[in-house]
Amino acid sequence: MKKNLVILGATGSIGQQTLDVVTRVLAADFRIYGLSAHNQGDQLAKQIGKYRPVKAVVTNNQQYQGVLAATTGWEGTLLSGPDGLLELVTDPAVDVVVSAVVGAAGIRPTLAALQAGKKVALANKESLVAAGELIMAELKKGSSARLIPVDSEHSAIFQCLQAIAEPDLKQIHLTASGGPFFRQTVEEMAAVTPEAALAHPTWRMGGKITIDSATLMNKGLEVIEAHWLFGLPYDRIKVVIHPQSIIHSLIELVDGSLLAQLGPADMRLPIQYALTFPERRENPFSRIDLYQLSDLQFYPPDFKRFPCLELAYAAGKTGGALPTVLNAANEEAVYAFLAGRIGFLAIPRLIERVMDAYEKGSNQRLDLDTILAVDAWARRITRQLISEESIE
Numbered sequence: 317m318k319k320n321l322v323i324l325g326a327t328g329s330i331g332q333q334t335l336d337v338v339t340r341v342l343a344a345d346f347r348i349y350g351l352s353a354h355n356q357g358d359q360l361a362k363q364i365g366k367y368r369p370v371k372a373v374v375t376n377n378q379q380y381q382g383v384l385a386a387t388t389g390w391e392g393t394l395l396s397g398p399d400g401l402l403e404l405v406t407d408p409a410v411d412v413v414v415s416a417v418v419g420a421a422g423i424r425p426t427l428a429a430l431q432a433g434k435k436v437a438l439a440n441k442e443s444l445v446a447a448g449e450l451i452m453a454e455l456k457k458g459s460s461a462r463l464i465p466v467d468s469e470h471s472a473i474f475q476c477l478q479a480i481a482e483p484d485l486k487q488i489h490l491t492a493s494g495g496p497f498f499r500q501t502v503e504e505m506a507a508v509t510p511e512a513a514l515a516h517p518t519w520r521m522g523g524k525i526t527i528d529s530a531t532l533m534n535k536g537l538e539v540i541e542a543h544w545l546f547g548l549p550y551d552r553i554k555v556v557i558h559p560q561s562i563i564h565s566l567i568e569l570v571d572g573s574l575l576a577q578l579g580p581a582d583m584r585l586p587i588q589y590a591l592t593f594p595e596r597r598e599n600p601f602s603r604i605d606l607y608q609l610s611d612l613q614f615y616p617p618d619f620k621r622f623p624c625l626e627l628a629y630a631a632g633k634t635g636g637a638l639p640t641v642l643n644a645a646n647e648e649a650v651y652a653f654l655a656g657r658i659g660f661l662a663i664p665r666l667i668e669r670v671m672d673a674y675e676k677g678s679n680q681r682l683d684l685d686t687i688l689a690v691d692a693w694a695r696r697i698t699r700q701l702i703s704e705e706s707i708e
Contacts (some may be wrong), residue, residue, distance in 0.1 A: 536628020
């Protein structure tokens, strides 16, 4: 019997690749039950016409009528706004949810899907960065909910840990490509344009995550995500620069052994594994030719040239709502950079200023409303600082 699959962020990079995996490999296992998009209404309408889901959501209310008009004859239900996402992921007929919404917008539907007992394939790292405590608490309630990582690095760690007893693990090593500016000086990075930052050397991703990779904030967010996923303190989560992006991450055992997961730079592989876990399936995707691997390089990260990584470690170690502040400030700064309003080096500077402005000593109870309120506060402060930055 086919499982009913929902893809949040269906028009984005992960969403489109998930549809490719299901169409080419897992058509006998999954039915496309629901799709969602935010700004890409035209593309969502095309997907609705092709996959004929039972439900779809356009979270940008201004695009709702356009999608509705473009899907005349479709017998499914078109929902709108953030509440539409919640209705979709909690639908009793849904079995699996791929959470691939970009940014903090994915927190509420991801948590709602888990509360409804769904299996969630998580590509929205911000859910764990900002609300990791809530999400892990939900998973510990013993319901049928499952959380399987889709990020290639966390998928690699997850796969390596399957046959390892917890006492045997010393630490984990998250690999990072280093992005397009790994070998540039701070002075050279001052002149970086959005076009240059979007030219990632090994991966093809959406705009926001590509800029995060260029600043190494993506790796910082992954460090916080790994803390929650694998229950490890931050001093046991290391980052290593690996420009070839062949080894997707490693685990180090107490006896000094290293176990790694290797594969091509193709997100369809971790997507497929998340959907089929604990099973594996054949696929027609690319393979690594070991005879072509002539050089694998590894370098320590440079926190001075890439301060976003150090800021993420600091936020994670402090805990509370500070990771929420970090994430919100980063999102606002990245979008301002992409819009040409601030320079590349202003991104970490703004994040640090917002983190410093947050009252770390406030003992706020971390519930969803608090997290969303802190997120809104951090965005407001960041936008204010961006306006000042733009004037300067």
